[in-house]
Amino acid sequence: MTQTSEKLDTPRTAGGNAVARKLIPYGGYYANRIPDHDPELTETGAGTPMGEYMRRFWHPVCMSLELTDTPRFLKILGEELVAFRDGSGRVGVLHAHCVHRGASLEYGAIQERGIKCCYHGMVFDVDGACLHVPFPKGEEKEAEKYACSIRQGAYKAFERNGLVFAYMGPPDEEPPFPEWEADFTVLPGDELVPYSNFQHCNWLQVQDNAADNFHPTALHAARNVVGGNYQGTTFDEVGAASMEVAPDMQFIPVHQGRGLACAGARRVDKDKLFLRVQHQVLPNLSLHAYTSEDGSEKKLFSRFHIIRWTVPVDDENSKMIGWRVMGPGIDTRGVGDKSMVGYETIDFLEGQVAMRRPERFGKYKLEDLPPIPPNHRERHDYKAAQYAPGDYEAIISQRPIAVHALENPTKFDAGLFAFRKMLREAVRGTNVSSEARGFADWLRAVSGEPNSFCSGNVFAIPEAATVEQEVANRRRLAREVVAILNESDSLKGAARAKFVRDRFEALEQSFRA
Known part of the structure; x- marks a missing residue:
């Protein structure tokens, strides 16, 4: 390459004569202030420029072997999630905190269809729909009405060759999965x-x-x-x-x-x-x-x-x-x-x-690995x-x-x-x-x-x-x-x-x- 450093995409140090300060012998004092990182490219939380861009693509979020008989807590793009494979073999990737009262679904029970929150027994399908509300007998209509009024945050997911992929962007902007x-x-x-x-x-x-x-x-x-x-x-x-x-x-x-x-x-x-x-x-x-x-x-x-x-x-x-x-x-x-x-x-x-x-x-088994x-x-x-x-x-x-x-x-x-x-x-x-x-x-x-x-x-x-x-x-x-x-x-x-x-x-x- 003949490209010079002046043409490279890198922010310059703000304030003062940066070159002169770097050339002073034993001049650590003149270089001891650490600038901020580059938020445009490094920050990926919801609402950030890079976070919103990344959410428009499919990403692997975990390995299939991480989906066992208990839910798998994940953090992806700064969001706390739970991944699981229900009894019918479908993969779910849901927001971790139950939409009812916020208990984490990592302690939920995997069902034949969906996952049940440990706290009050709400059951959510892989698309976030509430399938069951444990109201007392005789209040079935009220339970059904309540179930229709809530939905757990969910992302579309599937398995491919031992990896679990999820799309975390707007549903109406879902891109094709790139089969390279x-x-x-x-x-x-x-x-x-x-x-x-x-x-x-x-x-x-x-x-x-x-x-x-x-x-x-x-x-x-x-x-x-x-x-x-x-x-x-x-x-x-x-x-x-x-x-x-x-x-x-x-x-x-x-x-x-x-x-x-x-x-x-x-x-x-x-x-x-x-x-x-x-x-x-x-x-x-x-x-x-x-x-x-x-x-x-x-x-x-x-x-x-x-x-x-x-x-x-x-x-x-x-x-x-x-x-x-x-x-x-x-x-x-x-x-x-x-x-x-x-x-x-x-x-x-x-x-x-x-x-x-x-x-x-x-x-090895997943649970046998020492913590990092x-x-x-x-x-x-x-x-x-x-x-x-x-x-x-x-x-x-x-x-x-x-x-x-x-x-x-x-x-x-x-x-x-x-x-x-x-x-x-x-x-x-x-x-x-x-x-x-x-x-x-x-x-x-x-x-x-x-x-x-x-x-x-x-x-x-x-x-x-x-x-x-x-x-x-x-x-x-x-x-x-x-x-x-x-x-x-x-x-x-x-x-x-x-x-x-x-x-x-x-x-x-x-x-x-």
Whole structure:
């Protein structure tokens, strides 16, 4: 990228000569006042700009395994909710506090149809309708009249591949559920394995990390592990040494500003270039190509390996929730471990989640998992985290809500700042394509099955004779790969895959001419 920090979407520190104050030796005193966070992008409660925007999209709110014989208390977008599966198999997501007198339905009894409040016995259906009021015998008409006068707050919900999705916006603005490439392009023999990882910080810094394709070169590099305290990372334990090479990044808005293609080119060896495209989608979805690529074999148009939403719990907590695609179609090296993917666990990158060494749980039950400490410095593994921090530590240590006005970005931060800019344009309605109504109309136009730019590729492109030409080749490859993916956007399934692979082959040949 040639973009400079002055062009990036970041608020400037208010008052005084900020640059001069930062350059004074031992000048901490002149930088000890912490500005406010950026409420437009970070706050997601009801009535806030980002909160209202997010409520116009479907979000996963919990895993299916969290719905047991008792209700599951949740907090999503600052709202206290209760999720349950009733006796008929229907999923309900209701406001937690009973509309009658405010007792929490987390203590309610799940019925064959709906849920019964523990306090006075009101029964509510999954759509919020009151099904039963326990008035005395002989007062049935009065009970029926009362039942018709109240309704519990409810959100439409459904289950898909082990996740529970809910729509928390106005019912008359409900968008289609986005079936990315018709069920997320899972090849025969592969499957979507659900997981959910809690994060003790604002949602945006978690989402920022997904667009930050440069941090693996430092955070996940074995050479930075202190005193032999080795962090098992994606790239050193199951991936390629090339992932420790700083990537040449190109960040390209796609789908009329509804998403961002983050294309990173790395040289595997003198004969091969690894080009990985991650796809960030407004407001909080990220689609990731194969995380364990070693680049040893040529590979064109490999697809999803991680599908992940960053869902706000409240303004200072969030969770990464989505699917890992498991199986031989995507995991060509066979290094994934399905048994390690689930509730507060993941099968790669120690330090990705709050609970380290998840293998100690083995086959677990939800209620057997230890609680997550509210203060990360009180964790039993805090010292280990200091020796070898992971994404979790880097993300939450930015403060509960990162202060954007204190950031000093470089050009390799351009992806996350571009995504923030796209979010701001969507929230403000300055890009009609990405505002909620425009996004929903687009989904309807593509029959709810949009194409993704996510792909992993290993090209047989020899190293250039000069550094300057090598840099030019990497950047050209990234830009032309995204351009080809954009050209293919009107095609579907096998026809699109053939078009893309044929064009990628021709592109590869052009570097040898």
